[in-house]
Amino acid sequence: MPHIQEWSISRLMSTAARMLEHNWNRQLQSLGLTHAGVMALDVISREGSLTQAQVAHKVGVQAQTMGKTLTRLEAHGHIARQRSTIDRRSYLMVITDKGRESLSQATNIEEELAGTGVLNHGELREALEQVIRDLSDTDTMPLTVIKDTMASLPSESRWVAEGVASQRVAAEDAEAEGLPGVEASTPRP
DSSP states (O other), rough: OTTTGGSOOHHHHHHHHHHHHHHHHHHGGTTTTTTHHHHHHHHHHHSSSSSHHHHHHTTOOOOHHHHHHHHHHHHSSEEEEEEEEOOOTTTEEOOHHHHHHHHHHHHHHHHHHTTGGGGGGGHHHHHHHHHHHHHHTTTTTTHHHHHHHTTOOOGGGGGHHHHHHHHHHHHHHHHHHHOOOOOOOOOOO
């Protein structure tokens, strides 16, 4: 890469994050998973049976977006849909044994990618966490969204919340303003 030593820190971080995610996604393909699928599986695994809207809310995307991910997870046998006993019109997503095994393998892949060399360095982790905290005070990523999203993710995946948190805020703002075409989310606590 030409002149990489002249790149700004933000450009280096952005490039490294994209490359790490690209490599992770490429390896996830063998499991029939995507980055979004791992996030959904993790939420379902931790929370138990959830509706599509609940999974979407916990991941930080709209239910329609999550629907495609859940359909793919179901097609690969990672989740099963069960009719809700409370509301017969809705279905609950439950993780299967295959889904648990695939989630475990995906976590191992992520740890192998991120656990090598300098990426396992405590000072780097602290510095990246500080960047996220500092930038969370800007209008592009409110701190409360980061805390809500990161609380539901394993520590290895918390950096993922950056990308989805700003989408969730935009959708919630549009919903609050009553803009057409914005799907209503589940009630907020």
